[in-house]
Amino acid sequence: MKKLFSLVMGAAVIGTALAPSANAWWWGKKGSEKASITVYTALEDDQIPNYLKSFERDYPNIEVNIVRDSTGIVTAKLLAEAENPQADVVWGLAASSLLVANDRGLIQGYAPKGLSNVKPSFRDPAKKPSWVGIDSWISAFCVNKIEAQKKGLSIPKSWADLTKPEYKGHIVMSNPASSGTGYLSVASRLQNLPSEEDGWNYLDALHTNIAQYMHSGSKPCKAAGKGEYPIGVSFGYRAVKQVNMGQPIEAVFPKEGSGWDVEANALIKKDKIKPAAKTFLDWAISPEVSREYAKSFAITAVETDVPLPKGFPSNPEKQLAKNDLQWAAVNRERILAEWAKRYDGKSAPK
Amino acid sequence: MYFKKNLNKSFNILLLKILIIFVFILVSFFIIIPLLPLFLKSFSDNKNNFIGLENFTNYIQNPSLTQSFINSLKVALTTTFFSVLIGFIYAYALTRTRLPFKKFFNTFSLFSLYIPPLAVAIGLIYIFGKQGLITQGFFGTIPGFDINLYGFNGIIIGEIFYCFPQALIILVSALNLSDQRLYEAAESLKASPLRKFLTITLPNIKYGLMNSFFICFILSFTDFGVPKVVGGNFNVLATDIYKQVVGQQNFAMGATISIYLLVPSILAFLIDKNFQKNEASLISGKSIPFKPRKNLIVDSIMFIFCSLILILVIGVFSSIVLASLIKIWPYDISLSLQNFRFSNVAGNGYEPYFNTVFMSIYTAIFGTIFVFFTAYLVEKFKPLKKIRMLIYFFSTLPIAIPGLVLGLSYILFFNKPSFSVPFLDFQIFNPFSLLYGTMGILVLANIIHFFTVCFISATTTLKQIDKEFEEVSESLKVPFYKTFLRITIPLSLPTILEIGSYYFVNSMITVSAIIFLYPAKIPVSSVSIVNMDDAGDTASAAAMSTLIVLTSLFVRLIYEFTSRNVSKKSSVWINPLET
Numbered sequence: 001m002k003k004l005f006s007l008v009m010g011a012a013v014i015g016t017a018l019a020p021s022a023n024a025w026w027w028g029k030k031g032s033e034k035a036s037i038t039v040y041t042a043l044e045d046d047q048i049p050n051y052l053k054s055f056e057r058d059y060p061n062i063e064v065n066i067v068r069d070s071t072g073i074v075t076a077k078l079l080a081e082a083e084n085p086q087a088d089v090v091w092g093l094a095a096s097s098l099l100v101a102n103d104r105g106l107i108q109g110y111a112p113k114g115l116s117n118v119k120p121s122f123r124d125p126a127k128k129p130s131w132v133g134i135d136s137w138i139s140a141f142c143v144n145k146i147e148a149q150k151k152g153l154s155i156p157k158s159w160a161d162l163t164k165p166e167y168k169g170h171i172v173m174s175n176p177a178s179s180g181t182g183y184l185s186v187a188s189r190l191q192n193l194p195s196e197e198d199g200w201n202y203l204d205a206l207h208t209n210i211a212q213y214m215h216s217g218s219k220p221c222k223a224a225g226k227g228e229y230p231i232g233v234s235f236g237y238r239a240v241k242q243v244n245m246g247q248p249i250e251a252v253f254p255k256e257g258s259g260w261d262v263e264a265n266a267l268i269k270k271d272k273i274k275p276a277a278k279t280f281l282d283w284a285i286s287p288e289v290s291r292e293y294a295k296s297f298a299i300t301a302v303e304t305d306v307p308l309p310k311g312f313p314s315n316p317e318k319q320l321a322k323n324d325l326q327w328a329a330v331n332r333e334r335i336l337a338e339w340a341k342r343y344d345g346k347s348a349p350k
Numbered sequence: 351m352y353f354k355k356n357l358n359k360s361f362n363i364l365l366l367k368i369l370i371i372f373v374f375i376l377v378s379f380f381i382i383i384p385l386l387p388l389f390l391k392s393f394s395d396n397k398n399n400f401i402g403l404e405n406f407t408n409y410i411q412n413p414s415l416t417q418s419f420i421n422s423l424k425v426a427l428t429t430t431f432f433s434v435l436i437g438f439i440y441a442y443a444l445t446r447t448r449l450p451f452k453k454f455f456n457t458f459s460l461f462s463l464y465i466p467p468l469a470v471a472i473g474l475i476y477i478f479g480k481q482g483l484i485t486q487g488f489f490g491t492i493p494g495f496d497i498n499l500y501g502f503n504g505i506i507i508g509e510i511f512y513c514f515p516q517a518l519i520i521l522v523s524a525l526n527l528s529d530q531r532l533y534e535a536a537e538s539l540k541a542s543p544l545r546k547f548l549t550i551t552l553p554n555i556k557y558g559l560m561n562s563f564f565i566c567f568i569l570s571f572t573d574f575g576v577p578k579v580v581g582g583n584f585n586v587l588a589t590d591i592y593k594q595v596v597g598q599q600n601f602a603m604g605a606t607i608s609i610y611l612l613v614p615s616i617l618a619f620l621i622d623k624n625f626q627k628n629e630a631s632l633i634s635g636k637s638i639p640f641k642p643r644k645n646l647i648v649d650s651i652m653f654i655f656c657s658l659i660l661i662l663v664i665g666v667f668s669s670i671v672l673a674s675l676i677k678i679w680p681y682d683i684s685l686s687l688q689n690f691r692f693s694n695v696a697g698n699g700y701e702p703y704f705n706t707v708f709m710s711i712y713t714a715i716f717g718t719i720f721v722f723f724t725a726y727l728v729e730k731f732k733p734l735k736k737i738r739m740l741i742y743f744f745s746t747l748p749i750a751i752p753g754l755v756l757g758l759s760y761i762l763f764f765n766k767p768s769f770s771v772p773f774l775d776f777q778i779f780n781p782f783s784l785l786y787g788t789m790g791i792l793v794l795a796n797i798i799h800f801f802t803v804c805f806i807s808a809t810t811t812l813k814q815i816d817k818e819f820e821e822v823s824e825s826l827k828v829p830f831y832k833t834f835l836r837i838t839i840p841l842s843l844p845t846i847l848e849i850g851s852y853y854f855v856n857s858m859i860t861v862s863a864i865i866f867l868y869p870a871k872i873p874v875s876s877v878s879i880v881n882m883d884d885a886g887d888t889a890s891a892a893a894m895s896t897l898i899v900l901t902s903l904f905v906r907l908i909y910e911f912t913s914r915n916v917s918k919k920s921s922v923w924i925n926p927l928e929t
Contacts, residue, residue: 045881045885067870072599076866077866080601083762086765086787178592211500212583215578215597226475227480336598340414344414
């Protein structure tokens with residue numbers, strides 16, 4: 001019994017020792033003098049500290065709490081918290097997701113300072129836009145040069161190339177039902193062939209070559225980078241980044257043009273909208289931080305003088321295929337149902 | 351005098367009733383009530399209009415459903431078979447044989463549970479993927495062998511990794527408590543080893559065996575982590591939920607599918623209830639703990655078996671360690687320790703790691719107390735039978751609730767500032783909303799998420815302790831809480847510690863529920879692993895995983911050390927004359 005007793009005592013001592021430091025976590029915030037805002041974002045984790053540097057310098061009295069998750073998780077979180085929103089600001093989330101959130105009445109229109117610098121196609125046209133873009137992300141292929149050579153494959157240059165029989169079983173792509181990147185590729189194909197029917201015919205042909213539909217936007221590129229599959233249909237930023245990391249990847253921007261979506265900011269509707277939230281949104285489209293965005297994204301909402309990041313096509317705006325974000329949002333359910341009927345579940349693994 | 355005794359007795363029963371009702375309320379508020387808003391959503395569209403059973407019929411009419419359902423069933427049956435088999439042999443070796451290096455094997459028995467699921471996937475891909483060590487024959491030095499990881503095979507391996515330790519923990523607690531006298535009697539009757547096994551060992555652990563079947567079946571039926579990463583195009587129900595909830599934010603359909611997922615667990619509960627009727631306890635006040643004897647053949651077979659299992663598990667872990675050190679897999683395999691700094695990723699350095707450790711400690715302490723006390727009240731007493739049945743039923747549900755469904759339900763419930771009373775224009779403040787945005791919600795979510803296995807392992811142990819103890823104390827007018835403190839707890843200490851360490855290791859690696867709940871100020875490492883991997887930083891993700899595994903291993907060593915002292919104590923309780 002004595003040992004048991006000392007065990008319990010030991011636990012109690014450790015408990016008390018932890019208590020003061022633990023308390024701050026347990027009850028979260030409180031006690032700080034600073035204004036603080038909570039920012040939900042889907043921007044890449046490793047980029048965020050770079051972006052925030054200028055904000056921290058200019059607004060030392062505003063504390064920014066970042067919650068970073070993938071697009072799907074952030075959106076789900078936003079919608080689930082609808083009754084009592086925790087976020088003050090959304091920063092760099094897919095415009096298509098913000099359209100959904102706006103549809104549910106979660107967003108407060110706000111015209112940030114410097115809105116006139118934002119290119120028209122990168123914002124909600126309303127006077128007080130519900131979303132304001134910061135950059136655009138576009139679909140691209142990651143092709144592993146070493147594996148392609150080993151398997152005797154030429155580097156595909158276009159969407160049409162991907163349907164060639166030589167690529168059968170060598171292509172992975174994001175599943176549009178679980179990933180926004182997957183959906184933008186599908187939606188783009190449906191809008192850029194003479195008719196939607198032609199679009200589906202194209203997807204039928206592509207399907208015969210697909211080895212796997214993966215449950216995340218960046219996964220196909222990562223798989224290509226590790227040589228699991230030679231070709232991954234993913235997005236441009238990802239492809240270029242992996243090239244710069246030293247992986248044997250060639251970033252291919254398809255000849256017919258890329259599908260695209262905008263990463264955008266929004267103000268969350270709640271009883272007390274903090275002034276700091278608006279300050280953040282003003283800053284988030286400022287020329288200074290836009291220059292930082294431009295170091296990783298070829299296309300930014302605010303024009304900058306930063307040279308194009310290595311690896312992107314020389315005229316990136318031309319690379320954008322025709323895309324109506326509103327159309328893609330409205331038809332999403334119908335398209336995904338059709339997609340699932342045609343390709344999902346039927347494709348048993350070999 | 352007579353009056354006083356009677357008063358004591360009725361006080362005793364009153365206190366018990368109050369406690370049972372209290373636990374009932376807690377369990378309802380933490381398990382059932384949070385799930386209601388989400389499940390109500392399954393009867394409405396995404397704009398909250400009531401549409402009856404339309405979601406259910408829509409889903410059934412979806413042609414890929416039958417395929418997903420059959421796939422889930424196949425996965426669950428195969429996983430269950432192998433996990434229980436492996437778990438049983440391993441548990442048997444630990445408890446009933448003179449396995450050489452037993453301490454070592456015991457320490458590493460739950461090792462595969464220490465590895466974050468995403469890291470298991472990374473490890474499996476590095477070993478069995480298209481460029482994997484085995485697939486490519488160790489960079490072409492020996493003939494390679496492709497097991498076709500992506501799809502059914504990958505899912506099964508991943509699920510066994512995850513499920514067999516769960517079967518193991520239940521079976522160890524079942525096999526631990528046994529009565530030497532039965533085996534001695536069998537021996538004097540000249541019973542063969544096989545006969546002893548079939549007539550004593552198996553019947554004695556049938557309850558644990560049955561439970562480990564259910565646990566493995568339901569876990570592998572509902573898990574989405576493994577199929578998401580290595581499942582390829584092999585669709586299962588759980589990934590269907592992921593697509594609906596995370597891919598399309600269609601909560602209504604996600605809720606609908608999770609109701610389908612609950613079916614096996616409700617069936618399991620019903621079967622289990624019937625099965626329990628003829629349950630007799632094993633450990634009476636007169637029991638003598640089992641002492642395995644040396645048997646060269648059995649011991650060496652067990653040694654080989656356990657080693658093979660561990661080699662596989664440690665192999666996967668080593669490849670994760672390797673992944674954390676390698677620059678560009680598989681093209682530039684030079685090594686560096688760079689990735690353990692975490693300063694250039696996520697910007698948080700080691701903060702998420704320490705948050706996770708504290709979260710896991712809290713979960714282990716509070717969870718173990720709550721779970722054991724609940725199991726004790728349900729298992730040991732007669733009053734309020736219906737309510738105890740309900741508590742039991744509620745306790746078996748969490749395992750069938752996929753983490754992301756639990757996470758979302760917790761947001762919907764705990765983030766609600768007040769409830770409106772139906773038909774009245776009146777709002778009641780929701781006291782639980784104070785927890786939201788604090789460490790408390792993470793701890794609570796973990797306690798509930800892993801409740802079932804802990805609960806079952808506690809009841810398995812409690813069932814084997816004779817109710818005689820309670821009956822005798824009752825007739826001696828000793829209040830139940832004294833019996834609880836003096837007999838039940840010491841006797842169950844090994845299981846209690848086991849539950850604590852189970853809670854700890856699971857909280858270290860869990861992602862699915864936590865990813866929706868963690869507050870901005872409390873980043874946790876299992877989520878940052880996902881984010882690092884998202885950002886393409888596999889090596890840092892692997893480094894953080896390595897750290898988590900080492901921490902769990904360290905805790906396990908502390909556990910080993912304490913439980914060795916403790917089991918001496920509890921055997922004293924079983925047989926006080928022996929020492």
